[in-house]
Amino acid sequence: MGLEEELNKCVHCGFCLEACPTYSVTRSEIHSPRGRITAVKLGIPSEGLDTCVYCRRCELACPSGVKYSEIITSVRKANPLEKIMLKILEKPSLIQMFNIIKEVKANKPLEYSDKNPEIILFPGCITSVFFRDTVEKALNFLKRQGYTVEILNGCCGLAHEHVGEKNRSKELISKVGKEFEGKTVISLSSNCTAHMKENGLNVYDFGEFLIKMDVPLPFIEGEVTVHEPCHANLLGLNKYTRQVLSKMGVKIKESEEPSYECGAGGDYFIFHKEMSEKIMMTKKEKVMKSGLTTVISTNPSCSIAFLKMGLKPKHLADLL
Ligand code: SF4
Ligand code: SF4
Structure with a gap:
């Protein structure tokens, strides 16, 4: 149309x-x-x-x-600064050099590959740098289940789409699509998962894989509240996060409107600080209605927003 x-x-x-x-x-x-x-x-x-x-x-x-x-x-058209930021996001190893988020330390992306891996673990551009432990936990969990795994650090182009750089976004999705060929792909960034699915790639969100493959999960006592990342919400992916938690025996205490935007919006929080902070304040109030500060967030920019709010984001992989 x-x-x-x-x-x-x-x-x-x-x-x-x-x-x-x-x-x-x-x-x-x-x-x-x-x-x-x-x-x-x-x-x-x-x-x-x-x-x-x-x-x-x-x-x-x-x-x-x-x-x-x-x-x-x-x-929309990206401004010159946004264009530089997009170039950096395309290479996770470069993000480490530009440590622009004071609430979280940037790391060297984790690299790993088994011989003839059956699974590609796709952290997404910023998860591998800002939440390296999460990637390591997901990798170790999959290996304990007997899977052979390769980590593929890269960019799906969602950040480019945000600011109207549609051609570059298409180039990046087609690049990762070629790298994924013939493999089972698990993504650790739910909004990237949604973006890749919408563009025809056959990928699983981490929680979706655990549920659809009926992967045995440990029992964990505890209470959390759940954030529903926006693009994942469009595709109904957040139900898998809830199913994983329920399978693990983790109690969910609801916040107000769990799918309300976190305020990060990819790199929006860098270029639109004032509006982003207003949204973050509203989101924090909604989260605090749960009475908890631990928030399950399966998308890295949302997790950065929660750190900025002084809350404790955890990916599903952090619980395994
Ligand atoms: S919901 Fe919003 S976008 Fe849709 S028709 Fe109404 S005003 Fe337009
Ligand atoms: S809900 Fe508002 S901020 Fe979100 S995409 Fe629509 S117009 Fe933009």
Whole structure:
């Protein structure tokens, strides 16, 4: 469907407004999905086009099926600083050199390969650097289950799509697609999993693999609250996280609106600090309704947001 047809599907009903984190913290039409669509339709410049977190919660809320992501990515252009950031994200080893997040130490990405590996473990660009222990725990767990594994550090192109660099995003997805050929692929970054699935790649989210392959899991006593990463939510992947926790006997105490945006939005929190912090404050209030500070987060930029909020994010792999 072309851009014009997509724009014409919007009937301006406003059902998407309350789903939108930037609208919920500003109450401004400019920073709402409807306002952004109107700006694109009229071809007028709008600050709101830059402030979109690209969480796509509006797509889930829209009764007319407007594919908002097609609209926003057709008008966005990365600024020079964002372009540099995207280049860095393409090579996880470079991220380590630019340690830009003070709440978490950057590491050298873990490299590992068994002979003739049957599984590719795909951490995603920033998990391998900022959450190296998580990658190591996932690797060791899979090996204990008898799988042969290779770690493939790379970038799926989701961050590029965020800012309208669609061609480069397609190039990257096609590159990882070729590297995945003939292998079972497990991703440790749920929003990357969703992006790769939407682009036709046959990949499992970590929790999805554990459930679908009926992998034996340890019993763990404890209580957590669950965050539902936005793009994974679009594809219904977060149910596997809950199923894994329930299989392990971990009690889930619900926060308010677990799928509410964390405020990180890929690298949004670097380039839109003020809006990002407002969203993070709202998210923290919602998480605190659970009475817990340990949050299961299976997406790395969300986990960085939780660290910034002073909370304790844990990936499912951290429990194994
Ligand atoms: S995007 Fe969908 S929900 Fe939002 S105003 Fe348009 S038609 Fe309504
Ligand atoms: S993608 Fe997210 S931030 Fe952007 S308009 Fe939709 S709901 Fe709002």
